[in-house]
Amino acid sequence: MKVKLLTLIVLFAIFATGCNAPDNSSQLIQKYDAISKIMVRNALTNRTGYKWLKDFLKIGPRLSGSPGNFKAIEWIKNKMKEIGLDSVWLQECKVPHWVRGNVEKAWLLNNKGEKIKALHIADLGGSIGTPPKGLTGNVVEVSSFEELKMLGPKAKNKIIFFNEKFDYGEVNTFIAYSKAVKKRVYGAIEAAKVGAKALLIRTVGSSYDNKPHTGNMHYAENVKKIPAAALGAIDSDYLSSVLRHHPDYKIKLKMNCKNLPDTISYNVIGELRGSKFPNEVIVIGGHLDCWDKGVGAHDDGAPALQTLETLDLIKRLNLKPDRTIRCVLFANEENGLNGGKTFGKYAANDKNEKYIAAIESDRGAFTPRGFSVKANKNVLKKIQSWLPVLNNALIDWIKKGGSGADVGQIKNVIASIGYVPDTQRYMDLHHSANDTFDKVHPREMELGTAAIATLVYLISQEGL
Amino acid sequence: MKVKLLTLIVLFAIFATGCNAPDNSSQLIQKYDAISKIMVRNALTNRTGYKWLKDFLKIGPRLSGSPGNFKAIEWIKNKMKEIGLDSVWLQECKVPHWVRGNVEKAWLLNNKGEKIKALHIADLGGSIGTPPKGLTGNVVEVSSFEELKMLGPKAKNKIIFFNEKFDYGEVNTFIAYSKAVKKRVYGAIEAAKVGAKALLIRTVGSSYDNKPHTGNMHYAENVKKIPAAALGAIDSDYLSSVLRHHPDYKIKLKMNCKNLPDTISYNVIGELRGSKFPNEVIVIGGHLDCWDKGVGAHDDGAPALQTLETLDLIKRLNLKPDRTIRCVLFANEENGLNGGKTFGKYAANDKNEKYIAAIESDRGAFTPRGFSVKANKNVLKKIQSWLPVLNNALIDWIKKGGSGADVGQIKNVIASIGYVPDTQRYMDLHHSANDTFDKVHPREMELGTAAIATLVYLISQEGL
Numbered sequence: 001m002k003v004k005l006l007t008l009i010v011l012f013a014i015f016a017t018g019c020n021a022p023d024n025s026s027q028l029i030q031k032y033d034a035i036s037k038i039m040v041r042n043a044l045t046n047r048t049g050y051k052w053l054k055d056f057l058k059i060g061p062r063l064s065g066s067p068g069n070f071k072a073i074e075w076i077k078n079k080m081k082e083i084g085l086d087s088v089w090l091q092e093c094k095v096p097h098w099v100r101g102n103v104e105k106a107w108l109l110n111n112k113g114e115k116i117k118a119l120h121i122a123d124l125g126g127s128i129g130t131p132p133k134g135l136t137g138n139v140v141e142v143s144s145f146e147e148l149k150m151l152g153p154k155a156k157n158k159i160i161f162f163n164e165k166f167d168y169g170e171v172n173t174f175i176a177y178s179k180a181v182k183k184r185v186y187g188a189i190e191a192a193k194v195g196a197k198a199l200l201i202r203t204v205g206s207s208y209d210n211k212p213h214t215g216n217m218h219y220a221e222n223v224k225k226i227p228a229a230a231l232g233a234i235d236s237d238y239l240s241s242v243l244r245h246h247p248d249y250k251i252k253l254k255m256n257c258k259n260l261p262d263t264i265s266y267n268v269i270g271e272l273r274g275s276k277f278p279n280e281v282i283v284i285g286g287h288l289d290c291w292d293k294g295v296g297a298h299d300d301g302a303p304a305l306q307t308l309e310t311l312d313l314i315k316r317l318n319l320k321p322d323r324t325i326r327c328v329l330f331a332n333e334e335n336g337l338n339g340g341k342t343f344g345k346y347a348a349n350d351k352n353e354k355y356i357a358a359i360e361s362d363r364g365a366f367t368p369r370g371f372s373v374k375a376n377k378n379v380l381k382k383i384q385s386w387l388p389v390l391n392n393a394l395i396d397w398i399k400k401g402g403s404g405a406d407v408g409q410i411k412n413v414i415a416s417i418g419y420v421p422d423t424q425r426y427m428d429l430h431h432s433a434n435d436t437f438d439k440v441h442p443r444e445m446e447l448g449t450a451a452i453a454t455l456v457y458l459i460s461q462e463g464l
Numbered sequence: 465m466k467v468k469l470l471t472l473i474v475l476f477a478i479f480a481t482g483c484n485a486p487d488n489s490s491q492l493i494q495k496y497d498a499i500s501k502i503m504v505r506n507a508l509t510n511r512t513g514y515k516w517l518k519d520f521l522k523i524g525p526r527l528s529g530s531p532g533n534f535k536a537i538e539w540i541k542n543k544m545k546e547i548g549l550d551s552v553w554l555q556e557c558k559v560p561h562w563v564r565g566n567v568e569k570a571w572l573l574n575n576k577g578e579k580i581k582a583l584h585i586a587d588l589g590g591s592i593g594t595p596p597k598g599l600t601g602n603v604v605e606v607s608s609f610e611e612l613k614m615l616g617p618k619a620k621n622k623i624i625f626f627n628e629k630f631d632y633g634e635v636n637t638f639i640a641y642s643k644a645v646k647k648r649v650y651g652a653i654e655a656a657k658v659g660a661k662a663l664l665i666r667t668v669g670s671s672y673d674n675k676p677h678t679g680n681m682h683y684a685e686n687v688k689k690i691p692a693a694a695l696g697a698i699d700s701d702y703l704s705s706v707l708r709h710h711p712d713y714k715i716k717l718k719m720n721c722k723n724l725p726d727t728i729s730y731n732v733i734g735e736l737r738g739s740k741f742p743n744e745v746i747v748i749g750g751h752l753d754c755w756d757k758g759v760g761a762h763d764d765g766a767p768a769l770q771t772l773e774t775l776d777l778i779k780r781l782n783l784k785p786d787r788t789i790r791c792v793l794f795a796n797e798e799n800g801l802n803g804g805k806t807f808g809k810y811a812a813n814d815k816n817e818k819y820i821a822a823i824e825s826d827r828g829a830f831t832p833r834g835f836s837v838k839a840n841k842n843v844l845k846k847i848q849s850w851l852p853v854l855n856n857a858l859i860d861w862i863k864k865g866g867s868g869a870d871v872g873q874i875k876n877v878i879a880s881i882g883y884v885p886d887t888q889r890y891m892d893l894h895h896s897a898n899d900t901f902d903k904v905h906p907r908e909m910e911l912g913t914a915a916i917a918t919l920v921y922l923i924s925q926e927g928l
Contacts, residue, residue, distance in 0.1 A: 040633075040635050041633035041634075041635075042633075044632050044633045044634075044635065045632050045633040168508050168509050168511075168907075169504075169505035169506075169508045169509040170505075170508075171504050171505075171508065171856065171857070171858065171911065173907075206907070367831070367886045367888050369860070392635065393635070394635065396833070396860035396861060397860060422831045422886065424831050424905060424907040424908050424911070425905055425907075425908075441888060441889055443632075443637075443670070443888045443889075444888050444889075447635065447888070
C-alpha cells in the first residue's frame, strides 16, 4: 500500500512538470528536485543499506584471497539477485594472497634481555614474517626518510622505528594520511637499503590508542625483504620515551604472516539495463575487500553498499533509468588494485558500450559533503548545474578532482567521480580494529546513498 | 619558541599583503586566508577547547539554579581570567529553579495491578511531581494533537501516552525536532484540558534506545497542572504493542520533581577590547546551563567553549582585533531564556556601544557546514564574500536564516548569526544521558572554533 502510494508520488514528480518540456535549467531542477527529495526520505526512513551492512559485516574481515573475501562475493551476488537486477555476473581477477597468521607480537626488552612490556603491533600487509623464534635487535628511531637515509652504518642490523607523527593540523585527513602513509608503503625498502633487519612504523592514523592501523607495504627487487609492522600510537610514544633514557633496550618481534601464491578472486557486477540507451553505461561501486584488523565498516563496507543500495533505491521507487547503471563491487582495492585494473581493461576492450560516468564511494560513510569530478570543463559545468538538486542530500559542492582508485582504472569514461563525505573521523578507523559497524551512523550512510542515487539518476536521464 | 615563530608567521600574514592596501576582494581574501589557515592548524593541533571541555564536563549537569550551574559559572569566570581577557564580569539574572528529585519511576501494571515491567522515563523540565505514593491510571495512546483534542470524555482521568514518532525521513534533524517537540512543550496543557491526569510522551530524539530525552514543558494559566515525563523509544514501542493487546493495562508513575521559587544566576561575560573601535562590539556565545540527564557535552558545553576558545585563539596568535569581541556564556537557555533576555535588555539600553554582530554556537560541535545570518541584504552579501576564507575551516555556505535563542534576544545588532555544524547525530544525544564527552570529536569541535574565530576576526577588522 505504502509502496503504491510512493510510486504514484514518484510518477507525479516525474510527469508533473512534463518529461518532454524544454529542459531549461530551472525546470530541470524542479523536475529532479522532487525525485531526489523522495530518494532522501526513502533512504533515511528505510535504512536498507544500513541493515544490509549489519548482516554483511558478520562475514568478518574480507582481505583478497581470504575465506571472508569469498563469502563477501557470495553475499553481494545473492543480494544483487534479491534486488532483482537485470543481470549479475562475476569477473575473475588474479589477486595477491597474504595471510596475517596467528603470531603477531612485539616486546620491549631491557639490557638484560628481559621482557619489560608487550607492545601492540599490526603486521603490514605483504610483509614477510620473522624467523619462527622471532627476531631481536637494537632500535634506531627516525622520524623522516631523510633521517633514515642518513643513518648509514648505524642502521646495520637494527630495527628501525619510524616514528613520524600524523599531522593533526591538516584539515583534510586524506592529505594528512597521504603524507604519513609513505613510511608504511616504502619504509621497509629504505630501511633494508641501510641494512636494517626489521621495520616498526608509528601507526598511520588519527586515533590515539593502541589499535595500530595496518595497510599495504612494498618490497623492491634486489632489496632485501625485512619484516614490517605498525606500532600503536600510545606504544609509539612510550617506546620513544624509553629509548631516550635506555637507547640500549631492544625489541623482539615475532610474526608469522606470509605471502602465498597469487589466487583468483572476483569483481561482483550487477546492473539495471537502461530503457532508452542500454549501451550507455554508468558505473558505480566500491570495493568488497578490506583489511583484517577490523571488519572494514567504513573502508569500504558501508560505502560499497551505498552504491549497491542505489540500485535498490531506484528499483523500489519504480524508476526506469534511460541509461544502464552498473554496480561493480571491486575485489582487491587494498593490496593490488587488481579488481579495478581487470574491470578497466574490460571497459577499454568493450566496443559495444559507451562509458558515460564512473562513481566511486571509498572515503567512508560519514555525512555527504561533495563530489570530486575528473572530466572536461563542459561536463563538469553540467554536473555542477545540478547542485541545487544534489543539495537535498547535503551535497554542498562539486569540484574538479580525483575520483577513486578502482574507477580511476576506467580510462575510457566521460566523467570519473568520487563521492566525498566528511573526513574528520575516518582516519581514526581506517585499516584498524576500530573500523566496525558501531562507527557507522545510519543517517550519514543513507544520506550518502541518496546523494549517489540522485547523481546517478540525473546522469542516467540527462546524459553527459 | 614555537609561539614566537607563530607570532612572526601571523604578523607576516597580516602585513605581507599590506594592511592599508585597497581592500579589493581578492586581496582581502588573500590577506585573511593565511590567518585563517593558521587558526585552523593551531586549533586542530592544540585542541585547547577540547581539553577544557573534558575538565568542564566533570562539573556534571548544569541546569539553572543547580549546584552545577554555579560551579560552571565559577569555572568559566576563572577560565576567562586565565586567558587574560581585558575584562570579565557576571551579569545577574533571575532563573527558574526546577529540581528533578530522586524518584523518577514508571511501571506497566497488568489488569490485576501487578507490576509487569519497569519503564524508562525522564521527567520533563518544569513538571510537577506525582503524589508521594505515585499515580496510577489507564492509558490512552495518541499520536497527534488532533487525536488528543478529539478524545473528549475518553481521556477523563487517564494517562495520555503521546506516541508520535520522530520523523527520520527529514534531512535536517532540527526541523524533525521542531515538529516532534510540540508534544513535549504543550502536551501537558492539552492533555489536562481533556481531563487527563498525567502525560507520557515518546522521547523527542533520534536515538533508538531507552535513554529518554528530557527538556522544557509548559503549563498554562487556568489549566490544571499534571505530571509529564518522556518515555524511552524502545519502551514506547513496547508499551504501544502491549496496549494493542491489553488496553486495560495501567501505568503507575512516581515522580518527585518540583518547581522551587525562582533564583538568581549569572551570565558570564569576558571581552577583548578593540584596539581601534572599542565601542563596536561583536558578541559571541553559547549557554552554560544544560539539562541534567547527561552533562550537556554537545548542548551546549562544547559549542559554548568554542566561543570562549575563539578569544584564546585570537590571544595566542597575538592578534589585536580592531573591534571589541565579547564572549557571553548565557545562564539559562534551557528553561526560560532569562540569560539571553537579560543580556538583550542590557544591550538595548547600552547607549555607549554599537552592536555589530552576535554569533551563537548552540547546535552541537560536529563538523562545520555553514553560517546562518539574519541581516540586511548588503551585510549578508559582505559576509558571503568571505566564504573562500571561511572554507578553510570547512564552512561551505553562508545563508539567510535564524541565529540562536540567546543572541536572538539582542535586537539592536547589525548581524545575528548562528554557527551551523553537521546535524545528523545531534538529536541522538540532545537532552539525554547520551550527551557526554565521548560523543565530541576533537577535530570536529576544533574546526568549529576555527570557523567562528575566522568569522569573528573578519568582522572585527572589516566591520559590517
